[in-house]
Amino acid sequence: MIHMSLMITDVLIIGAGAVGCAVARELSRYKLKVVVVDKEYDVAAGTSGRNSAVVHAGFNNKPGSLMARLCVEGNAGFETLCKELDVPYKKTGKFVVAFDEEDQKTLQIIYKQGLNNGCKGLRILDGEELKRRLPDVGGISAMESIDTAIFDPFLYTVALAENASCNGVLFRFGEEVKNIEKIEGKERERYSVTTDKRTYKARYVVNCAGVGSVRVAQMLGFNQYKLYPCRGEYLILDKIAEKFLQVPVYPAPKKGIGGLGVHLTPTIHGNIIIGPSAEYIEDGEDYSSTKLIIDKLFDEAKKLLPTLERKHIIGAYSGIRSKQAPPSEGGFHDFLIQEEPECKGFINLIGIESPGMTASMPIARMVCNIIGHSIDLNPNLSFNPIRKGILKFSDQNDEEKDRLIKINPEYGEVVCRCQNVTKAEICQAIENPLGVKSIASIKYRVWATTGRCNGGYCFARIAEILEKDYGINPEDITLRGKGSEYFIGRVK
Numbered sequence: 459m460i461h462m463s464l465m466i467t468d469v470l471i472i473g474a475g476a477v478g479c480a481v482a483r484e485l486s487r488y489k490l491k492v493v494v495v496d497k498e499y500d501v502a503a504g505t506s507g508r509n510s511a512v513v514h515a516g517f518n519n520k521p522g523s524l525m526a527r528l529c530v531e532g533n534a535g536f537e538t539l540c541k542e543l544d545v546p547y548k549k550t551g552k553f554v555v556a557f558d559e560e561d562q563k564t565l566q567i568i569y570k571q572g573l574n575n576g577c578k579g580l581r582i583l584d585g586e587e588l589k590r591r592l593p594d595v596g597g598i599s600a601m602e603s604i605d606t607a608i609f610d611p612f613l614y615t616v617a618l619a620e621n622a623s624c625n626g627v628l629f630r631f632g633e634e635v636k637n638i639e640k641i642e643g644k645e646r647e648r649y650s651v652t653t654d655k656r657t658y659k660a661r662y663v664v665n666c667a668g669v670g671s672v673r674v675a676q677m678l679g680f681n682q683y684k685l686y687p688c689r690g691e692y693l694i695l696d697k698i699a700e701k702f703l704q705v706p707v708y709p710a711p712k713k714g715i716g717g718l719g720v721h722l723t724p725t726i727h728g729n730i731i732i733g734p735s736a737e738y739i740e741d742g743e744d745y746s747s748t749k750l751i752i753d754k755l756f757d758e759a760k761k762l763l764p765t766l767e768r769k770h771i772i773g774a775y776s777g778i779r780s781k782q783a784p785p786s787e788g789g790f791h792d793f794l795i796q797e798e799p800e801c802k803g804f805i806n807l808i809g810i811e812s813p814g815m816t817a818s819m820p821i822a823r824m825v826c827n828i829i830g831h832s833i834d835l836n837p838n839l840s841f842n843p844i845r846k847g848i849l850k851f852s853d854q855n856d857e858e859k860d861r862l863i864k865i866n867p868e869y870g871e872v873v874c875r876c877q878n879v880t881k882a883e884i885c886q887a888i889e890n891p892l893g894v895k896s897i898a899s900i901k902y903r904v905w906a907t908t909g910r911c912n913g914g915y916c917f918a919r920i921a922e923i924l925e926k927d928y929g930i931n932p933e934d935i936t937l938r939g940k941g942s943e944y945f946i947g948r949v950k
């Protein structure tokens with residue numbers, strides 16, 4: 459008989475996406491024992507690392523909805539949060555472009571909706587002004603949103619988790635929640651949560667499992683929820699495309715489609731992404747990129763930006779929307795965030811689709827308030843909101859580079875040539891506070907392997923550092939945790 463170890467905690471958070479990590483960071487302000495479990499190798503392995511990376515202003519969401527309120531609130535606090543957590547953020551603004559009369563009517567509707575939702579900085583531009591402001595972009599008029607921004611969604615989630623971890627939260631990766639039972643009687647812990655590694659007894663369970671949240675809810679008998687996974691594919695363009703576009707450009711949204719339409723978004727790292735498509739699929743974790751959609755995305759993007767060329771494409775990825783609205787209906791249902799009345803202490807977060815990144819911190823505050831209704835939340839007096847990220851060597855001036863190399867000669871050794879990432883940065887990524895060591899974990903912390911060569915040069919160097927400097931057996935080096943090993947043995 460196998461005995462699973464037991465861990466007792468006040469709060470167990472299922473899912474280390476942006477929402478679970480924001481909840482963890484928010485709860486770390488209080489004297490509580492908090493554990494986050496995720497079945498994947500690191501944070502942001504689900505939708506939080508697979509989206510448009512836009513801090514939305516909140517004009518797309520239905521007035522009075524949680525989506526609208528939490529998005530506007532999230533947008534207002536995002537810049538300060540990114541400063542506290544040392545996360546790359548840029549207030550670029552955004553243009554929503556009309557191509558015909560119907561689109562122009564839509565612009566008027568979303569403009570008024572935005573004002574109703576409390577969005578600031580919205581303006582309608584005529585065709586002449588659009589041409590002057592964005593000469594490379596097609597369209598006959600546009601709505602400008604000054605408060606829209608771009609950010610790094612990986613580093614945002616990493617930073618929330620690292621800050622939570624430094625403030626006492628425990629993170630456990632590679633653990634899938636398989637079963638949840640209610641503990642009857644007067645015990646303080648009300649739930650027994652079993653993963654494939656151990657059992658947790660927890661007073662509160664927060665279900666932040668994204669597209670897996672319905673399955674988690676079902677473990678306690680909540681069968682009334684349903685999600686319709688809707689895949690959005692993207693293309694990534696090389697940095698040379700940066701000169702074409704410095705601001706996200708979206709088409710006027712069409713009624714009933716599963717998303718906001720194929721848009722062009724500059725990333726905080728200087729690439730452009732094209733997408734997402736919207737395709738309802740069966741398997742909520744099928745992150746394929748398909749030829750059909752790649753071709754479609756490129757054609758759509760050419761309408762917005764006629765100067766684009768296929769040679770600019772360097773990669774593709776996809777994310778899955780956790781849609782509560784069935785395909786027959788399309789559009790959006792509101793976020794579901796609630797403590798289940800018949801299961802006190804069990805908090806479900808279901809259907810957290812876009813704008814879930816933008817709204818993640820207000821969502822976290824909502825969860826804290828729910829918990830605060832049934833216990834006293836005593837402040838953690840040593841809570842520190844500040845987190846320092848890894849210094850980007852390539853952003854420094856020559857004098858500072860010289861100084862850094864004198865202190866640490868590993869700054870003088872470039873490992874990723876496309877993105878100019880040094881060995882010193884790679885080592886800091888390997889020594890991250892969450893203790894994760896996969897190649898993808900290193901990649902997303904310092905952006906190595908993401909250039910035009912797609913890691914062709916630097917992957918072998920990073921593997922060598924893991925082996926020689928950190929004593930990791932090459933057969934244990936993985937892309938994204940167990941099952942994605944790179945090496946199967948030595949040839950000599």
Ligand SMILES: Cc1cc2nc3c(=O)[nH]c(=O)nc-3n(C[C@H](O)[C@H](O)[C@H](O)COP(=O)(O)OP(=O)(O)OC[C@H]3O[C@@H](n4cnc5c(N)ncnc54)[C@H](O)[C@@H]3O)c2cc1C
Binds near residue numbers: 506508514670690780
């Ligand atoms: C195409 C697309 C574009 C988007 N663009 C934007 C945007 O520009 N701006 C914006 O604000 N929002 C955007 N969003 C929405 C945003 O990405 C999501 O709302 C957000 O990432 C949801 O975060 P989450 O933490 O709830 O889910 P996730 O990030 O998916 O995290 C859930 C986690 O739960 C884990 N998990 C699941 N089941 C289990 C289990 N049984 N046991 C243990 N762990 C489990 C998973 O491994 C995963 O890590 C977009 C979404 C998509 C799909």
